[in-house]
Amino acid sequence: SQTIHQWPATLVQPVGSPLSLECTVEGTSNPNLYWYRQAAGRGLQLLFYSVGIGQISSEVPQNLSASRPQDRQFILSSKKLLLSDSGFYLCAWSADAYNEQFFGPGTRLTVL
Amino acid sequence: KNEVEQSPQNLTAQEGEFITINCSYSVGISALHWLQQHPGGGIVSLFMLSSGKKKHGRLIATINIQEKHSSLHITASHPRDSAVYICAVRAQGGSEKLVFGKGTKLTVNP
Numbered sequence: 001s002q003t004i005h006q007w008p009a010t011l012v013q014p015v016g017s018p019l020s021l022e023c024t025v026e027g028t029s030n031p032n033l034y035w036y037r038q039a040a041g042r043g044l045q046l047l048f049y050s051v052g053i054g055q056i057s058s059e060v061p062q063n064l065s066a067s068r069p070q071d072r073q074f075i076l077s078s079k080k081l082l083l084s085d086s087g088f089y090l091c092a093w094s095a096d097a098y099n100e101q102f103f104g105p106g107t108r109l110t111v112l
Numbered sequence: 113k114n115e116v117e118q119s120p121q122n123l124t125a126q127e128g129e130f131i132t133i134n135c136s137y138s139v140g141i142s143a144l145h146w147l148q149q150h151p152g153g154g155i156v157s158l159f160m161l162s163s164g165k166k167k168h169g170r171l172i173a174t175i176n177i178q179e180k181h182s183s184l185h186i187t188a189s190h191p192r193d194s195a196v197y198i199c200a201v202r203a204q205g206g207s208e209k210l211v212f213g214k215g216t217k218l219t220v221n222p
Contacts, residue, residue, distance in 0.1 A: 042214065
């Protein structure tokens, strides 16, 4: 069966520090991968998606970036965090664009 | 105006009650998703539908494409159903992007 992992589960970082969140998927090949952010009191927002290794599409311009160095690994990064980057970050995978998405447990990021 | 609107924003029910959560959208879609987010934050996909009705246990999801409206029903509600229920749509044209509603927070009291 397929599983999706995210780490860390929680993170507290100072403004201006770098960020690296990791997501890995097991039990499937060539999944579509997604990074979402859920800010307090707001709906989920798609940040990035990837349909293959090295292929990243950005939905919202911001100081975050994503990379997919391996088929089942998706990384969300920032060189300098802003206060507005605080939120709950969710990774998800799907077999393709037409199938349901399966979500990871999420990372709660607080930028102070 | 958001592309996906959910109502109500908050819903409190007594155990055993029949629950309805509504979702309206403004764009042509290829699919609509219902998701459940538990207090810890984890999200579970409940349904993906593009027409008609789907049923899983005590949960029923319906969609009316012409009216751009979907409902999620919970029969014989239970305190463990307490969660935020999120509607999301995928626009027509093969878009990868899901557009999410803000969610409906359901509390079922024993």
